[in-house]
Amino acid sequence: MSDENQLGRLARSFADDISNLLNGTVTDGIRMSAKVARLPDLDERFAISYGKKLKSDLIPVTFNKRRPVVFLYLQYSCVFDKERKHLAVEKATMSIYSSSTRSDESLVVGSDFARHPEAEKGYPAAHLHVAGERTDIGDIYLGEDENERKSRKLRDLHFPVGGKRFRPTLEDLIEFMVTERMATPKRGWEDVVAAHRERWIEIQTMTVVRDNPDAAARQLKEMGWDITPPAS
């Protein structure tokens, strides 16, 4: 199988995974779309969104078979890591809106991730945007830019959450919508969330161990494992 085909297969698999998680919990008949570019100057990458365009359409969330009260915006982009062994999410946003307009006022919460936050003023790699009215946001701004002081809103703040490895997941957002009574879940939704979450934790655990092998070895030794380090 060529690399190109492998990338397409991985992209479709990623999209299927999200579609199945959504349709098993809080949506009906959603098919996420994977976009792959076959262009020589572009790193191997793909994007996952809803709809045919680059920018995702909003996904209606089920609510007692009546009109939805919240909508999901999902957008992921993935690349191979530098060893070309593993896929890595490069950039993602998972946002909830109270209308289908994607307006500033309708943002309930946005959960963003950027693998390279240094390109965006160094805000936390994983952060939340929360919308709402606050009159004192300008007062706690210590920068020099007078325009920014006057116009900064609550939604402009980047609330740090969990860093690269322990950031919020789509499973968390689904759980949030259900427990806050914004969505009517499907029967068995907890099992679907649990199964997807288990896979996420497994993948993240392997990555954390890869990044911190000494700490992982120490912990396993404490638990009675016999650990032998590699020769080199």
Place this chain on the structure above:
Amino acid sequence: MSCDSDLQVIDTEEELATMIQEALDEAGTTLAELREQARRGRFDSEDLRLTWFAVAPWIR
């Protein structure tokens, strides 16, 4: 339960450029303006924040 998701393959530079321009036009912005707002980590509107997430991966 399983779902066969769509796979769209972008084969040409022109096709990609058209898709990027379409996203920018819909948001009423330019690439330069969007880059600037991303650099400062603050977008003038939600729509621009989402547009950045959509086009950023495809910009060299």
